[in-house]
Amino acid sequence: MQTKRPTTPAAEEILGGYFPVLDHGFVSLVDYMGSDEDVERAARVSYGYGTRKRSATRGLVRYLRRHRHTTPLEMVEFKFHCAMPMFVARQWVRHRTASINEYSGRYSLMPLLFYAPQADHFALQSRSNNQGREDEAASRELWRAAVERWDRSRREAAGAYQWLLEEDVARELARIDLPLSTYTQWYWKIDLHNLLHFLTLRVDPHAQWEIRAFAQVMAGMVKRVAPLSYEAWVDYDLLGSPFSRVEREALARLVEADPHGGIRPRKGATVLSSAELEGMGLSPREVRELADKLSPGSRPDFELDLSLMREADEVAREMARAVPGSDVGAGGEVNGGGSEEREDGGGG
Numbered sequence: 001m002q003t004k005r006p007t008t009p010a011a012e013e014i015l016g017g018y019f020p021v022l023d024h025g026f027v028s029l030v031d032y033m034g035s036d037e038d039v040e041r042a043a044r045v046s047y048g049y050g051t052r053k054r055s056a057t058r059g060l061v062r063y064l065r066r067h068r069h070t071t072p073l074e075m076v077e078f079k080f081h082c083a084m085p086m087f088v089a090r091q092w093v094r095h096r097t098a099s100i101n102e103y104s105g106r107y108s109l110m111p112l113l114f115y116a117p118q119a120d121h122f123a124l125q126s127r128s129n130n131q132g133r134e135d136e137a138a139s140r141e142l143w144r145a146a147v148e149r150w151d152r153s154r155r156e157a158a159g160a161y162q163w164l165l166e167e168d169v170a171r172e173l174a175r176i177d178l179p180l181s182t183y184t185q186w187y188w189k190i191d192l193h194n195l196l197h198f199l200t201l202r203v204d205p206h207a208q209w210e211i212r213a214f215a216q217v218m219a220g221m222v223k224r225v226a227p228l229s230y231e232a233w234v235d236y237d238l239l240g241s242p243f244s245r246v247e248r249e250a251l252a253r254l255v256e257a258d259p260h261g262g263i264r265p266r267k268g269a270t271v272l273s274s275a276e277l278e279g280m281g282l283s284p285r286e287v288r289e290l291a292d293k294l295s296p297g298s299r300p301d302f303e304l305d306l307s308l309m310r311e312a313d314e315v316a317r318e319m320a321r322a323v324p325g326s327d328v329g330a331g332g333e334v335n336g337g338g339s340e341e342r343e344d345g346g347g348g
C-alpha cells in the first residue's frame, strides 16, 4: 500500500542506512516525520497537504527562524540509531529534550570495541582553552606510544570482563571497569527544533572533535529531511550571531541606516580601538569575540557521503562479532586497540 504520508526523496534515499563515525561508531536515520512543508502547515494550522510555492515556504521558514518562532519546528521529528564511545555519550546525554533508549550492559554483553584517536586528531592540551586540545596534531612518536599504552590497558580490561563473564558474575558487575573508550549505542528521538539546538552546540569548534564528528553527520541528515530549515539554521544560528547592547552601540558609531534604504558608513566614523570598546563597557574577551563575530564564517558543508552508507545487517554482524564469546570476540581480541597504524584522517 502506498503511504499517504508526505515523504522526502533525499531522506528516503538514506533511511535505514548506517553512516560510520569514528572507528566503530555510526549514525543511522531510522525514521522521520515531516519536512519543511510540515513546518509551514503547522505554522498556518492548515488543512490537508495542499502544495505551496517553494519560495513561499522558504520565506516563511526563514521568517520563523529569524523571529524564534520555534514550535512549528517541533512538528518534525527524527529517530536515530547511533553508536558512540561512552565519553561521547556522556556529553550527548546532557541534551535533555530527546527520548533515549540505550543498549543495556546489564542485560546484554558489551562489544569489546575501543575508540582509538587517529594520529591526525591526537593533540596536546590546548594552551589557550582549558577545555580542549591544540589544533595541530602531536608527534607520531607520541601517538604511537599512547596507542601502545591504550592497547595494553584495554587488553587487560577486556580480559577481566571476559573472565568475570566466564565465572558467571552478573553482567551488570562484569562491565564496571570497561573504559570510557568502549562503545554504547542508543535509539534517540528528537524534534527538529531541539535537534538544531543540539547541532548548534555540537558542531561548534568548542565541542570535542569526536562528538562533532557525529553532529556533522546528523546535520547532513537534517539537510536531506528539511533542507529549507537546515539552510535557515546555517544562516541565522550557525553563522549568525546576536549583538549585545554595547556591541550595537559600538557598531552604530560606525554605520547607520541610509534614508534611501540599506546602510552606509556614518560620517566621520573612524577606528574604534580596543581601549575605546573597553571604555564603552566590553571586557577584553568581548572585544576579541566581537572581532570574531564580524568576520563571516565560511559555509559548512555537511553533505553526506553516500558511498560510506552501510547496510544494517552488515553493521549488526560487526557489533555481534565484537561481543565476548562470538567467534571473533573470544580469545581476548580487542577491536580498535589500534596497534596497526591508521594514520589517515578518518572520522565521519
Ligand SMILES: Cc1cc2nc3c(=O)[nH]c(=O)nc-3n(C[C@H](O)[C@H](O)[C@H](O)COP(=O)(O)OP(=O)(O)OC[C@H]3O[C@@H](n4cnc5c(N)ncnc54)[C@H](O)[C@@H]3O)c2cc1C
Pocket: 094, 095, 096, 097, 194, 197, 198, 201, 202, 206, 207, 208
Ligand atoms: C562546548 C561545551 C562544553 C561544555 N562543558 C560542560 C562542562 O564542563 N560541565 C558540564 O556539566 N556541562 C558542560 N556542557 C553541557 C552544557 O552545559 C549543557 O548541559 C548542554 O550543552 C545541554 O544544553 P541545553 O541545556 O541547552 O540543552 P537541552 O538539554 O537539549 O535543552 C534544550 C533547551 O531546553 C531548555 N531546558 C531543558 N531542560 C530545562 C530545564 N530543566 N530547565 C530549564 N530549561 C530547560 C533550555 O532552554 C535548553 O537550552 C558543555 C557543553 C558544550 C557544548
